[in-house]
Amino acid sequence: MSGHSHEAVYEGGYTRLQINRMGLWFFIISEAFLFLALHAYRLLALGTFKPENLNITLAGVMTIVLLLSSLTVHRAEKAIAHGDTRGLLRYLLLTMGLGVAFLALMGYEWSIAFREINPSSPYGSIFFLTTGSHALHLLSGLFILALVYLAARRGAYQPEDHWGVTAGALYWHFVDVVWLSVFLILYLV
Amino acid sequence: MLPVFRGLMWGVIGFLIGGGLTALIRGVLGLEPWVFGSVFLVGYLFGLAGWLLGVGVWDTWMREFLGLEPRPYQAEGWRRYFGFTTDHKVIGIQYGATFLGMFFLAGLLAMMMRIELMQPGRDIFNFAQYNRVMSLHGFLMVLVAVTAIPGMFGNYFVPLMIGAEDMAFPRMNALSFWIWPPAAILLLLSPFFGGWDSGWTGYPPLALTNDPGQMFYNLAFFTGGLSSVVGSINFLTTIITMRAPGMTWGRLPIFVWSIFMTSIMSLTATQFVGVAMLMTVLDRVANTAFFDPARGGYPLIYQHIFWFYSHPAVYVMMMPAWGIMLEVLAHFARKPLFAYKWAVAGFGGVTALSFAVWAHHMFTSGMPETLHVPFMATTESISVPTGLIFLSALGTLWQGKLRFKTPMLFALGGLFNFLIGGITGVFNSDLPADVHLHDTFWVVSHFHYTIVGGAIFGLFAGIYYWYPKMVGRMYSERLGRLHFWLMFIFFNLVFLPMAWLGLHGMNRRIGDYPPELGGVNAFVSISAFILGASFLIFLYNMVMAWARGPVAEANPWGARTLEWATSSPPPVHNFPAVPQVLSGPYDYGVPEAGVHAAVPVES
Ligand code: HEM
Ligand SMILES: [Cu+2]
Numbered sequence: 021m022s023g024h025s026h027e028a029v030y031e032g033g034y035t036r037l038q039i040n041r042m043g044l045w046f047f048i049i050s051e052a053f054l055f056l057a058l059h060a061y062r063l064l065a066l067g068t069f070k071p072e073n074l075n076i077t078l079a080g081v082m083t084i085v086l087l088l089s090s091l092t093v094h095r096a097e098k099a100i101a102h103g104d105t106r107g108l109l110r111y112l113l114l115t116m117g118l119g120v121a122f123l124a125l126m127g128y129e130w131s132i133a134f135r136e137i138n139p140s141s142p143y144g145s146i147f148f149l150t151t152g153s154h155a156l157h158l159l160s161g162l163f164i165l166a167l168v169y170l171a172a173r174r175g176a177y178q179p180e181d182h183w184g185v186t187a188g189a190l191y192w193h194f195v196d197v198v199w200l201s202v203f204l205i206l207y208l209v
Numbered sequence: 210m211l212p213v214f215r216g217l218m219w220g221v222i223g224f225l226i227g228g229g230l231t232a233l234i235r236g237v238l239g240l241e242p243w244v245f246g247s248v249f250l251v252g253y254l255f256g257l258a259g260w261l262l263g264v265g266v267w268d269t270w271m272r273e274f275l276g277l278e279p280r281p282y283q284a285e286g287w288r289r290y291f292g293f294t295t296d297h298k299v300i301g302i303q304y305g306a307t308f309l310g311m312f313f314l315a316g317l318l319a320m321m322m323r324i325e326l327m328q329p330g331r332d333i334f335n336f337a338q339y340n341r342v343m344s345l346h347g348f349l350m351v352l353v354a355v356t357a358i359p360g361m362f363g364n365y366f367v368p369l370m371i372g373a374e375d376m377a378f379p380r381m382n383a384l385s386f387w388i389w390p391p392a393a394i395l396l397l398l399s400p401f402f403g404g405w406d407s408g409w410t411g412y413p414p415l416a417l418t419n420d421p422g423q424m425f426y427n428l429a430f431f432t433g434g435l436s437s438v439v440g441s442i443n444f445l446t447t448i449i450t451m452r453a454p455g456m457t458w459g460r461l462p463i464f465v466w467s468i469f470m471t472s473i474m475s476l477t478a479t480q481f482v483g484v485a486m487l488m489t490v491l492d493r494v495a496n497t498a499f500f501d502p503a504r505g506g507y508p509l510i511y512q513h514i515f516w517f518y519s520h521p522a523v524y525v526m527m528m529p530a531w532g533i534m535l536e537v538l539a540h541f542a543r544k545p546l547f548a549y550k551w552a553v554a555g556f557g558g559v560t561a562l563s564f565a566v567w568a569h570h571m572f573t574s575g576m577p578e579t580l581h582v583p584f585m586a587t588t589e590s591i592s593v594p595t596g597l598i599f600l601s602a603l604g605t606l607w608q609g610k611l612r613f614k615t616p617m618l619f620a621l622g623g624l625f626n627f628l629i630g631g632i633t634g635v636f637n638s639d640l641p642a643d644v645h646l647h648d649t650f651w652v653v654s655h656f657h658y659t660i661v662g663g664a665i666f667g668l669f670a671g672i673y674y675w676y677p678k679m680v681g682r683m684y685s686e687r688l689g690r691l692h693f694w695l696m697f698i699f700f701n702l703v704f705l706p707m708a709w710l711g712l713h714g715m716n717r718r719i720g721d722y723p724p725e726l727g728g729v730n731a732f733v734s735i736s737a738f739i740l741g742a743s744f745l746i747f748l749y750n751m752v753m754a755w756a757r758g759p760v761a762e763a764n765p766w767g768a769r770t771l772e773w774a775t776s777s778p779p780p781v782h783n784f785p786a787v788p789q790v791l792s793g794p795y796d797y798g799v800p801e802a803g804v805h806a807a808v809p810v811e812s
Pocket of ligand 1: 410523524526569570588591592595630631634635636637639643646647648652655656659660663
């Protein structure tokens with residue numbers, strides 16, 4: 021094992037950063053299929069049926085909140101790319117705040133839906149399972165951003181080396197895109 | 210303490226915390242606290258988390274996340290195999306030992322079924338017990354067929370064959386293995402909780418109304434799926450980014466290609482079976498209405514979601530076995546792999562089409578009739594890419610200098626069996642025929658020809674081919690051939706008559722049959738016992754070789770690929786430095802080719 025190089029150069033010359041990013045992308049593709057399966061149930065079993073008392077306005081507001089959070093997490097990443105750790109911290113906080121706001125709205129939505137949409141009906145079941153799975157993903161996104169935040173406070177990220185931030189941001193964008201599909205499939209079609 | 214024991218301890222603690230909390234919450238809400246369903250479900254999820262943290266996730270990952278110094282598991286000798294070891298070769302052997310164990314256990318269950326079926330009427334089981342034994346046998350075997358080759362040989366040999374020092378994500382690789390033991394424990398415990406009787410397919414509404422043992426199946430399937438996803442992320446990334454310089458896509462060994470394509474299917478389709486399992490469990494414990502007709506749910510949709518995974522899953526079983534067979538054929542025919550590019554295209558075509566045929570399992574399910582003809586057409590068209598793979602195999606044999614060593618015998622036998630499996634499949638996919646064939650022993654014959662005859666023969670071809678590399682010792686060729694001939698002959702004597710039995714009205718998943726079929730069934734049972742006994746020869750051969758077989762050379766077969774260019778077994782990081790790949794892996798007898806790769810010597 022003498023002189024063993026862990027900076028091995030392989031065909032295509034991928035850097036560790038690119039390798040990590042590729043792994044994350046495959047994970048995201050896989051998770052997309054999870055939501056595809058949920059949507060498949062909704063469309064195959066129920067077609068475009070939906071109960072009348074869905075609160076589309078509220079869901080619209082939630083969509084806007086999440087889209088804003090995608091913007092802020094993007095700014096966070098840009099900040100550290102320019103070496104601005106304080107900007108990074110600020111935008112991370114903002115993103116997490118928007119995420120928490122989304123979850124609060126979601127909780128409110130659920131508390132109404134529990135009364136108005138029977139969870140023991142097919143639509144109710146898929147409604148709670150899909151929004152619940154999304155909320156779990158959002159919660160894990162918050163957890164990741166919190167870890168990134170703590171690491172950033174320790175000064176773990178540099179302009180040329182901030183994989184943790186990139187990963188958290190990419191995952192966060194994914195969770196947002198998933199919400200768009202949930203909004204479309206459960207509320208709009 | 211060995212990490213496995215720490216994992217077990219935290220698993221039990223997690224189970225108690227999760228289950229206890231659930232009972233507590235139920236009590237506070239005024240529900241009956243100790244119901245099996247939800248208490249067991251939450252207990253299991255906490256137990257799974259506890260097990261993973263205890264066995265090594267805490268030390269290797271969480272500490273790093275939390276800014277503490279990680280404490281990777283470092284051990285020598287046999288202890289490496291009982292902890293969160295990141296060396297892909299150790300992980301390959303962990304997978305191999307686990308899944309061969311499951312294979313033999315499920316084989317014993319098959320022997321018990323054949324005792325019951327030896328003569329008409331009831332002998333050792335009642336109908337309910339028979340179906341529970343059948344279900345456990347079938348599900349264990351499905352897990353083995355899906356996981357054994359990618360887990361054992363994929364992990365061990367993909368990095369070696371592409372000239373990498375390990376997988377792209379070694380810790381995730383360890384994780385993918387350590388997710389399995391909880392699933393295995395669930396299945397081993399399930400008989401003590403009544404087992405389940407729905408077969409490996411777990412259709413509702415039966416799966417919603419039968420004994421709680423059903424949940425062991427659902428949770429085990431879900432857990433295994435998790436591992437598949439983690440594993441396939443790792444394979445795809447490794448194969449794309451960690452190929453040695455010169456290892457272009459056109460020089461990739463065919464086995465690596467097969468794992469690549471397989472991983473595409475596992476990465477995506479597996480999520481569907483996870484969702485099917487999750488929905489079933491929720492219907493059982495949380496009063497949801499996904500599949501429960503009593504609440505207006507749709508049991509048929511379960512079948513769509515289930516088969517959207519489980520049809521690709523049959524190619525997840527078969528494709529790596531094809532990879533091994535083509536690999537072995539080329540090396541033992543001493544010829545370039547015929548039509549290499551077309552074989553790869555065949556893999557790609559099968560992968561793509563496998564997502565578009567699932568409803569051929571549902572011809573008699575009452576699904577909309579407009580779906581019948583399209584799914585018949587897609588299913589039959591999958592013969593085209595399959596044919597490409599077959600032609601590559603036959604062309605490789607053509608005018609080759611065949612060396613009939615044990616691995617070669619298994620590859621050839623597998624090819625022959627799979628041909629019969631594929632032909633019986635065409636009858637299944639033919640709608641008018643399938644209406645009669647469905648749920649008979651014809652189908653049992655079909656899928657055993659493909660899975661045992663194809664995938665398991667491929668697995669054993671791989672075991673005999675790579676054993677000297679993995680263990681560093683050589684087995685007895687004589688016993689290997691004896692095993693092959695017994696397994697090949699009696700496999701066919703077991704499963705060919707089953708096709709006939711199906712045509713004569715023997716239904717699957719029922720522990721009895723019309724009395725006039727007794728004679729053939731007795732013949733099948735006796736053949737099955739001999740088939741089972743042939744594995745004792747295998748075990749004896751492997752154990753004796755491991756204990757005191759002659760030391761294996763680095764390259765006992767004179768094969769070109771990279772795993773043979775390092776010692777047997779290989780050192781920790783495989784090669785002294787990254788090799789330089791210079792020509793194709795199968796260029797036997799190609800005058801201008803030279804060696805496959807230049808491996809730097811120890812400096
Ligand atoms: C890659 C090799 C193959 C494997 C591992 C495989 C495996 C299986 C399995 C496990 C089943 C039974 C599922 C159950 O429990 O109900 C099955 C059924 C079926 N297979 Fe295959 N198969 C393979 C190839 C094929 C091919 C090449 C075709 C068509 C040309 C085919 C067509 C069918 C059909 C239509 C059924 C449904 C039969 C029925 O339930 O009535 N299979 N196969
Ligand atoms: Cu199929």
